[in-house]
Amino acid sequence: MKKIIAQKEIDVNEEGYLLDFNQWSKEIGEALAAENDITMTDRHWEVIDYLHDKHQKEEPLSIRGIKKSGVLNVKEFYSLFPGGPLKKSTLIAGIPKPKSCI
């Protein structure tokens, strides 16, 4: 479905995840964060950069991966993106929700 955010039209799935990463921009990420009551800081963006890097390399994202990322520890991950950190951070990053569906 279509969604208007940060004056742009984007395509999202029923959970609000972007369907096409090419539509993503920092402004859209910021607006998606605001919808989830998160104010983005430099630290948040460092995490988003890490997620984009992983996504580009097609490496699956997981809490275990965060533990070994060297970017931040899991506690901080939870404090930056309270609730479901992987779910929320990937939504903001414009990449698919990680699946552990196996």
Place this chain on the structure above:
Amino acid sequence: MKNLLILGAGTAGTMMANHLTKKLPKQEWQITIVDQHETHYYQPGFLFLPFDIYTEDQVKKDGTKFIPKSVEYIQKKIELIQPEANCVQLEGGEQVNYDLLIIATGSTIAPEEIEGMDGPMWHKNIFDFYTYEGAKALRDKLREWEGGKLVVHVTEMPIKCPVAPLEFAFLADSYFKNKGMRDKVEITYVTPLDGAFTKPRAAKALDYLLEEKDIKEVTSFNIERVDYENNKIIDYADVEVEYDLLVTVPTNMGDSVIERSGIGDDLNFVSTNKGSLQSKEYENVFVIGDATNLPTSKAGSVAHFEAEILTENILRYIKGEQLEEAFDGHANCFVETGNGKALLIDFNYVHEPVEGTFPIPGIGPLRLLKESKANHLGKLAFRWVYWNMLLKGVPIPFVSAKMNEKGKKLETVNT
């Protein structure tokens, strides 16, 4: 003479030995299988052992009985796999060279991954049921347990047989009802997933059963540590769940030989082509069963379907033909729901578990995604099928390696 070496004599390795010995010319190929253990366990039986449904003898046999006589069996620990040199180092300094290698080293629990899990309370009031020792210790505990808070917990995905912890919760409900003490037991199911199961379609059916059996559910719980002094598990969001008896599925990891050899990922699973089952790095190495990193369930049924496809691909490889990317991720699991009933799920890489009939389209006799007594009997009968047909590579009537799309209400997974 060429050497085909199989590492691991579990479900997948044993099946491959049986398939290949029938297909490879004996004058040209010597097949060798290595496993450090003598006993072959019927792992699905570990679910029933804690509840005194199966006895110890029903879940284990001498593994060598299932290896064909023409296959050389070496009972030794594997120290190192050296795919660059086409050889494997065994304990005691023995080296085995190969022309073709099959890695079937499986997966195992790693409770040491979580702080406090395998500490002083391990197998006292914190148990696993994924090992023979764990399931047996838990049986002894349950026989005398007087009730309280039972927490059934999954540490992180992927795990072997992802429905097993749910089945454990369902069977616990029946077990305590039969003992006349269900009112003394509070059962809570704690999972890192959003719902009861990895596949949304099946999760709906299973969530309903949890509710019906008065089993509480805590989802999206990523465990940080076990506070074994105060009997609670704590997650990264500081959510706490108290227990009197914790039955956990610890982190599942590939064998440590994969780590020692530097050929796996973070969890020691080997990078594998999802259709052909060939290693992504070495063309004369193939991987099967729980040892792969494939996005399908780690389960005996999967290993069974993979074995048929891998056998064909190995024959193609030997003839210098193109491999077929034929494996579709097919998994087929009976889900025990307690009270003598079970449901059955059938899925693959692209199709969610669906309603329908199995194995014969439109007839059954088994119904998919519906609870029934026939499904339960199917699950119990499967133990005989496992020892007498599956391990020996005898085809199971009507059950095909690729998922049959007939007689099913199909729904494709959104990716």
